[in-house]
Amino acid sequence: MMREDIISARKNLEDTLRRLTGFSVFVPEAKLFSMVCGCVGFASDLRGLLLASVEVSNENIKNLFEDIAKSLSIKPDIIYARKLPGSEEIVGLTVRELCPRCKKEFSGDEPRPDIFVVKKVEER
């Protein structure tokens, strides 16, 4: 089942981003990950997406990633776009269930210079 879920998540993400932006945004890779600290998540590599599009479509992207997270049994603690600091080019979108340590580190609007937060960590 997991195999079909991840195939469908990648396709769904690509189709939705294309519909939202009008560009043939490309998702060359999507993966489930587990980190040594305890975080788990779904990450996608992206080509052709600009920060402005993520800002404009923030709510749609948030909803989409919450759905993807649900289908993969991940709790969507944070959803973020990864960019190169100082650049408008988005190179990845990730939804992540955070471990207690990362939950602390990822709180706030701009926890790291290379990420744009689509869904904030809820304050405790």
Add this chain to the structure above:
Amino acid sequence: MADLAHDYKIEIDVVINPSCFGGTHLTPHGYMTIQWYLNQLNKIGVDSVTVAEPYIIELLDDFPMKTVVSCISMIDSPQRAKFFEDMGADVITLDPNINRDFKMLKAIKKSVSCDLRLMVNEGCLYYCPFRYSHFNLFSHVTTAGMRPPIFGDYYFDKCISIRVRDPEQIIKSPWIRPEDIKKYEDITPFFKITGRANTVSWIINCMNVYCSEDYDGNLLELLDCPSELRDLYFIDNKKLEGCIDFWKDCDKLCVGCNYCKMVTIDALKVIDDERRYNKCKEES
């Protein structure tokens, strides 16, 4: 290894072509290291060395190995070609940006007597604004010793994304189709297939296609730099028949000309998921 290659009548070329040595080549230690390395290459029977740095071209004068000037030396004019030939170049790899400028290619051909080499499938953006910076980045991240801990390859990410948003840039990039090799007969018989970092099977396929001078398929399967986009776009190579005749006389002043845009609309399609799936099935 050189002996084995020679048994099969294959020459060995070693590429030492960073665009930037950070000045280390001009230190006593750097000079000694480079001299030692060139000596070793010569001893093991290497036939030629590809370089971009003028100082190393001069150092190679003391060795019997052929000096091949890299495309990273950006040779795009008779003046520049003559300069490198006078420094000791036996072969010059021309800047691919002039691949479709036949007037310039012919002028360079007339200006020098060394061999010229054309890169057919690099596929970089035409007059790419990142070219110098990207080559410099490669020079430093691939060097031994202190490597900058970069957070990503900005130039690559940007280059690919630009083409996702504006695929016309793929058509404008100065690749040479396998079928169009014959148009360059008056310029040179030497062509270089780029993409040594790709899989061996990709390289062999590319070589076979260019040798046959005929290809019915997605042009992106043959291009090196934007190969990541071969699963996004399908460029029908057969629909590009004859474009070279327009481009060879084109002044490259794109304002007011929609030729490349029209070619893009006609020959390039976004690959849908079903097509991707079928392609993978065929390949397996």
